[in-house]
Amino acid sequence: MLGQKEIEFYHQNGYLSINNVIPDDILTELRQVTDEFVEKSRRVIEHNDVFDLEPGHTPDSPRVRRIKHPADHHPVYDKVLRYDPILNIVTQLIGLDIRHNGHKLNMKYPKFGSPVQWHQDWAFYPHTNDDLLAVGVAIDDMTTENSCLMVIPRSHLGPTYNHHQNGEFIGSVTETDFDPQATSIPVEVKAGGISIHHVRMLHGSAPNTSDQPRRLYLIQYCALDAWPLLGIPNWDIFNDCILRGTPNNEPRTTEAPVRIPLPQAERAGSIYEVQSLMEKPLYQ
Numbered sequence: 001m002l003g004q005k006e007i008e009f010y011h012q013n014g015y016l017s018i019n020n021v022i023p024d025d026i027l028t029e030l031r032q033v034t035d036e037f038v039e040k041s042r043r044v045i046e047h048n049d050v051f052d053l054e055p056g057h058t059p060d061s062p063r064v065r066r067i068k069h070p071a072d073h074h075p076v077y078d079k080v081l082r083y084d085p086i087l088n089i090v091t092q093l094i095g096l097d098i099r100h101n102g103h104k105l106n107m108k109y110p111k112f113g114s115p116v117q118w119h120q121d122w123a124f125y126p127h128t129n130d131d132l133l134a135v136g137v138a139i140d141d142m143t144t145e146n147s148c149l150m151v152i153p154r155s156h157l158g159p160t161y162n163h164h165q166n167g168e169f170i171g172s173v174t175e176t177d178f179d180p181q182a183t184s185i186p187v188e189v190k191a192g193g194i195s196i197h198h199v200r201m202l203h204g205s206a207p208n209t210s211d212q213p214r215r216l217y218l219i220q221y222c223a224l225d226a227w228p229l230l231g232i233p234n235w236d237i238f239n240d241c242i243l244r245g246t247p248n249n250e251p252r253t254t255e256a257p258v259r260i261p262l263p264q265a266e267r268a269g270s271i272y273e274v275q276s277l278m279e280k281p282l283y284q
């Protein structure tokens, strides 16, 4: 559980880094299973429902940059998504009743791991209130050297930035005067620890030029009464995502600056694909 100081730090700064959350046996299993997925990717030649591939991926030299919806594909990822010590921390920050609204495993392998351009998750999925956050389970040590998550503290209290280019949503901040250089900081965390960032937090990460892997299992959690502004395609699937609490139809609305991520760009398959449309990317 978090202490009062950590809770206040999160609300003031929009992020946290907590070591020693995942026990060694689960961490070992996460690593083994993730390696098995990369092995399976040898049979895949283009992005599909499970794999988002790095440029240059081949059967002989598999390069996966993301496992999509990992908890749907292996019980260990599902176990971590529902892991009580994580849920206890999350409920301290966004309230007792929660559901998840997405999960993905981003991999940055040594020397070629793709960057994630600066963005706010809120720009992808605005809700009726902003009690949403992402937990990053560190499968490897996340350090400045292997391109850990970078955040701009307190940016979760500021505007929602423009993520459109030529009238289309491209999932990356496109304001020409946006320069994270001076104000961004690294969120370092040991393997088995977690990072947490607020849904409105500006964040991104550089390509991995080190010789160390950086695999981060990101799980999105939200207050049960935060409802997606883009709608609920299926009531049963929506409620299957409840982790604590019971279904209700009373969303809570609070004031938060919103931009709708429409119209979508053609290459909208994953954040990497849509961000590759950016004409002037900050991370090369």
Ligand SMILES: O=C(O)CCC(=O)C(=O)O
Pocket: 106, 116, 121, 148, 149, 203, 204, 205, 216, 218, 271
């Ligand atoms: O993997 C990272 O460093 C950041 C990932 C991220 O922000 C995302 O996938 O939305």
